[in-house]
Amino acid sequence: MNIIIIGAGHAGGTVAALLRQNGFKGGITLIGEEPHAPYQRPPLSKGWLKGQVAGDGLLLRPRDWYDENGIALKTSTRVVRIEPASRTVVLSTGESLSYDKLVLATGARARKLVLPGSDLKGFLELRTIEDAEALKAWFKPGFRLAIIGGGYVGLEVAASARLLGAEVRVIEREDRLLARVGGPVLSSFFRQVHEDHGVEFRFGVTVEGFEGLDGQVSGVRLAGGELVPCDAVLVGIGAIPNDDLARDSLLVCDDGVVVDGHARTSDPNIFAVGDMTRRPMPLYGRSVRLESVPNALEQGRQAAAAICGTAEPKPETPWFWSDQYDHKLQIAGMIFDVDQTVMRGDPASGKFAVFHLSGARIQAVEAVNAPPEFMMGRQWLASRREIDPGRLEDVSIPIREV
Numbered sequence: 574m575n576i577i578i579i580g581a582g583h584a585g586g587t588v589a590a591l592l593r594q595n596g597f598k599g600g601i602t603l604i605g606e607e608p609h610a611p612y613q614r615p616p617l618s619k620g621w622l623k624g625q626v627a628g629d630g631l632l633l634r635p636r637d638w639y640d641e642n643g644i645a646l647k648t649s650t651r652v653v654r655i656e657p658a659s660r661t662v663v664l665s666t667g668e669s670l671s672y673d674k675l676v677l678a679t680g681a682r683a684r685k686l687v688l689p690g691s692d693l694k695g696f697l698e699l700r701t702i703e704d705a706e707a708l709k710a711w712f713k714p715g716f717r718l719a720i721i722g723g724g725y726v727g728l729e730v731a732a733s734a735r736l737l738g739a740e741v742r743v744i745e746r747e748d749r750l751l752a753r754v755g756g757p758v759l760s761s762f763f764r765q766v767h768e769d770h771g772v773e774f775r776f777g778v779t780v781e782g783f784e785g786l787d788g789q790v791s792g793v794r795l796a797g798g799e800l801v802p803c804d805a806v807l808v809g810i811g812a813i814p815n816d817d818l819a820r821d822s823l824l825v826c827d828d829g830v831v832v833d834g835h836a837r838t839s840d841p842n843i844f845a846v847g848d849m850t851r852r853p854m855p856l857y858g859r860s861v862r863l864e865s866v867p868n869a870l871e872q873g874r875q876a877a878a879a880i881c882g883t884a885e886p887k888p889e890t891p892w893f894w895s896d897q898y899d900h901k902l903q904i905a906g907m908i909f910d911v912d913q914t915v916m917r918g919d920p921a922s923g924k925f926a927v928f929h930l931s932g933a934r935i936q937a938v939e940a941v942n943a944p945p946e947f948m949m950g951r952q953w954l955a956s957r958r959e960i961d962p963g964r965l966e967d968v969s970i971p972i973r974e975v
């Protein structure tokens with residue numbers, strides 16, 4: 574049996590490794606358009622940007638590992654077409670390869686901002702090692718960075734840039750930070766943290782365009798007339814799934830390739846994993862598209878088990894993390910169908926957790942510098958255990974005894 578994996582990122586690299594771990598003896602070809610072996614993206618906005626992680630430290634596995642494990646890794650190679658009827662993929666080189674099972678792991682790409690002036694020099698995005706290198710090359714004391722978007726990537730870069738001495742202004746369309754992923758307490762906490770580190774914010778504003786000087790961006794023009802001065806602009810306004818190949822192959826898609834709980838698409842010979850998928854989330858009775866490493870790993874396990882016919886992995890609860898300055902944010906679950914919010918601890922102390930409940934059951938926990946609360950919240954989320962909100966907010970009761 575021959576397996577082709579399209580996309581040599583976190584999810585694709587994981588599937589390749591797990592297939593071998595599960596004892597799969599057939600051919601595995603892992604095809605990626607980037608020039609690198611699979612690597613981790615989270616450090617690109619954190620440790621790597623600050624110079625704390627060296628180049629090879631990003632790799633999921635050393636480059637030689639693929640040869641040693643009989644995995645044909647083709648980098649700098651793009652798949653341009655899938656032909657499901659003949660079970661063939663066509664590469665940018667013109668070569669055709671045939672498969673028995675195909676795994677799509679093409680990830681997502683940064684959403685672009687197309688406005689007057691966005692063709693000037695000095696626009697940056699952050700998805701790849703090359704993007705991170707371009708960004709880092711700008712950082713020096715006094716350098717003025719405008720960041721459009723107050724989500725995870727924008728805020729992590731803001732923190733790294735401040736530590737390296739840049740002036741940072743973040744422009745956010747909503748009236749608070751992290752609006753897509755977190756609740757208002759979290760937003761206020763991180764706003765304060767960033768302001769204490771000298772980041773300036775503009776909230777509830779629309780970007781109308783960009784001004785330039787000698788072809789180089791020099792300012793962001795906001796609706797209302799304000800010009801935010803800058804030497805470069807980082808656009809961090811979310812990612813869109815790379816589901817074009819899947820749509821062209823007539824797989825069912827809905828903002829991502831639709832998969833089941835075994836990472837199967839609507840074609841029985843094609844699986845899909847990672848940021849490019851829309852997956853069922855039985856815990857919340859809906860389907861979601863997640864962009865996170867834990868999701869890439871979980872779906873990697875699902876696909877490898879389904880292909881090898883080994884035991885189904887246990888369903889997991891979704892979780893996320895972010896590091897900004899010396900604060901660690903961990904979120905388990907998602908804020909759906911919440912009717913009650915319970916605070917445990919005081920944000921002013923820098924250590925707290927916000928529990929979101931539906932009735933007496935936890936739907937999500939946002940923990941800041943509070944790993945025990947995160948761990949317990951995750952367990953309760955999985956067990957669907959009922960919790961007494963009064964005991965939960967009482968910090969004199971250790972979290973394990975709540």
Ligand SMILES: Cc1cc2nc3c(=O)[nH]c(=O)nc-3n(C[C@H](O)[C@H](O)[C@H](O)COP(=O)(O)OP(=O)(O)OC[C@H]3O[C@@H](n4cnc5c(N)ncnc54)[C@H](O)[C@@H]3O)c2cc1C
Pocket residue numbers: 579580581582583584585604605606607613614615616617618650651652653678679680681699700701726815818846847848849863864865866867869893894895896
């Ligand atoms: C700056 C940054 C910080 C992040 N921080 C965190 C974090 O703290 N925690 C967390 O959980 N997650 C974080 N993430 C998200 C996490 O990195 C992604 O969820 C994860 O990389 C998803 O893996 P993936 O394999 O689905 O996609 P990707 O890692 O994007 O890999 C997809 C690969 O497929 C390739 N590809 C696409 N189309 C083709 C084609 N036609 N032919 C060949 N190759 C193709 C792409 O070039 C890419 O290399 C961060 C992401 C970024 C960008």
